[in-house]
Amino acid sequence: MGASKSTITIADVAKAAGVSTSAVSYALNGKKGVSEKTRAKVLSVAESMGWRPNSAAKSLSDSRTRSIGVVLLMHDTDEFASGNYNMECLAGLSSVLESVDYSITLRMTTGGASAACRIHRDWIESGRVDAHMVLGVEFDDPRLDLFRSHPNVPVLFLAQEQTTRGLPTLYSTDADGARTVVRHLHELGHTHIARVAGPEQYMHTLIRDSATMDECAKLGMRCDCLHGEYSREDGARLTIMFLGFADRPTAIVYDGDSQALGGLDAVQNRGLAVPDDISLISWDDSAACRSSVPPLTALHRDVRSIGKKAGRLLLAMIDGETVGAVPEDPYTLEVRGSTARPAGSAEPVGSAGSEDSAILPGA
């Protein structure tokens, strides 16, 4: 027979153990105030009765829900791009929360930032969660104002620090990533590269744009840049435009793996060889980048570990610590078979070769 009768409370345990409920509470929570003998007695009785703390009661009395709230924005367009990112990020977060018995309170919406904002506001006002994590921040996002006006509510943004100024933020090091890519191509001897960028409505697109331009300028390189959606189609389309230039770039950098895969197809369908005729690099790494022919050199970041870091920061904030702007772990460049010296070039400038799959630290 199981313990499925009715819920057993601390009072039941107290009665069975012949002590007061406060003694039971102290014993169960490992607090001082009970003798070791009593504590042992209580623990064994509670154990044998199958007692388990009622989460609602606990939340009410210590005003901790043991959950952190996250609302995901669903764009019905992208089938995996952000889906995978969110999934991995949640997995990392969950793994950290697990150890302290916290859960994720999840909500998904197709209503964009304003719908998400409404949910967060609701959670704040009802004390539904102990902390909030917000992703997918947009320009003029109402969630920024919401949390600015509730400075005591623990929240962590996963966004560019430029957009969340002043709010606790775990930011990606996109500028450093862009420079890493440019330097890699520079060391291989490229002097004219192109960038197939993501939509201009994202802050990170702008940041990558300007860091790329800046680094190229420093190194005396030319860089052309076109923007498009994160799709194979746009990757191919923009690649074809670049290939049509009278003065053709010798390397193309893509902001997303779908774009890069589309670009690879386009290049090869035109009878050009990668990396002999042209080098390709993908921002965002994925299994598809690894299994393409040739495998794509890609800027890689461990999204799950980002989720973990976010979890640690959130727990710290719940414990009263103050968090400012914290950088994610740097990107790493996974050098694979899609980058090489430009055709007809002299020896590479630096010492980096493209023979082996090596890992360069970002930044």
Next chain:
Amino acid sequence: MGASKSTITIADVAKAAGVSTSAVSYALNGKKGVSEKTRAKVLSVAESMGWRPNSAAKSLSDSRTRSIGVVLLMHDTDEFASGNYNMECLAGLSSVLESVDYSITLRMTTGGASAACRIHRDWIESGRVDAHMVLGVEFDDPRLDLFRSHPNVPVLFLAQEQTTRGLPTLYSTDADGARTVVRHLHELGHTHIARVAGPEQYMHTLIRDSATMDECAKLGMRCDCLHGEYSREDGARLTIMFLGFADRPTAIVYDGDSQALGGLDAVQNRGLAVPDDISLISWDDSAACRSSVPPLTALHRDVRSIGKKAGRLLLAMIDGETVGAVPEDPYTLEVRGSTARPAGSAEPVGSAGSEDSAILPGA
């Protein structure tokens, strides 16, 4: 100045409105027991004070957490396959819960079914959630026993009914799907087909296997079957084996889109044309199936709507209704450019052509 001072309670509202807390409670919850005048007064006062119900207190007193628990199994192998499925499913679930102010309590684990089982048990014992949703059930899954021994706990399995016998289950109609595929090929005139199946450790693989065999037998068709992982590599590898057969099948059905894409590559790399030399069908539809050349005929199901249906069933169970085994919406066959009459065959048997992208109801 906001309402961020200290939390305002029902007692504050009662005092401000000059009534008792019970009157406030009745008024706020739309229950009878207060005059319309009092109700209006209370509502406006509560509104102006910015009162919001405290979720923990509410949970404690009516023993409803307003959340349903789901724990996701993370296999660090598959990057998107199940990731997308889970994401879409959660999105559907979330959209249904939203309207009744329920949230998802989420946990992710890499510890497999047993780790998931521990979490569910914990939730049951602590009253952490009002209902449970379980996915990714395995053979001899401990979660089956857990919920069998807690018949009063609302739970819904998303699994094959064969494995959850007796437990509330939303099951996929894989057998019907398999038959739909076979009939489509039969109508086109195929008499010898092959099946690149998923791993034999999944119940749905076995179900698809046997339904395929059965339907083929009925229609006098021959079917060869090989099993492999859900990967492009295995899709290509098994396809090549089939192509090497002295008596080559004229159509191949893949259990997953990755396999199908890998198979498509393999076929084309060998100089064969799809669908002229061989027809290909993918179980599981995706953007990649739509953008391949030619686009793949695929068995499609709307995962988000599955999530919605699951949500509705779960809410019904929370309200005391009994749920048994319920079928998902049937698969639909999206006929695209990868299926056609076998080379050198006469007119198709049935009336189905492969010219246009039509939708056939599954089953």
Next chain:
DNA sequence: CTGAAAGCGCTTACAG
């Protein structure tokens, strides 16, 4: 229709 009161299950000062 309305108010006073007990209860949900746990925590935490406060006196012995």
Next chain:
DNA sequence: CTGAAAGCGCTTACAG
């Protein structure tokens, strides 16, 4: 060290 008691914020019989 230990017990009796109040409190967390809300709901719901129970008497007026």
